[in-house]
Amino acid sequence: MRKLTYYIACSIDGFIGDESGDASYMVRLVDEEFFEFLKNEYPETMSTQGRRAFGLDDLENRRFDTVIQGRASYDLALKEGITSPYAHLREYVASRTLKESPDPKVEIVADDLVGRVRELKAEDSAFGIYLCGGSVLAGELFDEIDELVIKTYPVVQGSGMPMFQSAFAISEFELDDVRTFKNGAMVRTYSRKR
Incomplete structure (x- = not known):
């Protein structure tokens, strides 16, 4: 069975962004050593546009082949005109309000999110599933999360x-x-104790 991994950046006191979810200040805290670690260990968690900006289009997926994100996280890309922020992965967006996907590569999951995640976890694949956020989605899928990867900034x-x-x-x-x-x-x- 595949793992659902909540891979998230946070402050020392456990916040992943301001009240609206904006965490753009955390990007400024990434130095060369930390960037090399992220690039080598979690390359697929970089957006497709970010990979292109750094000339890293050829990076192979190491851990994940699928991403699930919430509507608020997806909206950040949509505001920039990006309809497929993780084009190098299979993309799912959990949303009860977005009725139609603006991109054929992005599947909207409006109903039975837990059931859909269980189907994805049951697939035969060497790769896991990247839970991209945010906090509401992580709360809804809490019982399905198998692993936490928490990047804590100082x-x-x-x-x-x-x-x-x-x-x-x-x-x-x-x-x-x-x-x-x-x-x-x-x-x-962290791994969940089952």
Whole structure:
């Protein structure tokens, strides 16, 4: 069975962006060492446009072949005129309000999101599924998340959008790996205890 991995950037105090979800300031915190790590370990999590801007179109997927993102995350690309932000992956957008996909490569999942994710997880593939955000989607899919990859930047926001918007429930994860970087960033990987 394939894993659903919530791969997310956050502040030290656990916020993935401001109240509207904007986390553009975090990009400024990526230095050369950290960028090399991201490029080598998680190349498919870079948007297609970002890969092109850095001349990295030829990078092969290492971990994921599918991405699921929420409507708010997808809207960030749409505002820039980008209808397929992860063209190098199979793309799904969870939305109850977007009735028709603006791109034939992007499938809208309006109903039974959990059922659709379970179907994707049951597929035979060596690659996992990248949960791109945001917090509402992560909350809805919380029970389906098998792995957390949390890129923590050395900043405190004080308030903003949390990693998960869901009801209170304690769920245990096991720490698999921690990587630290000179810029103060840290990448922690956790597996869900089942």
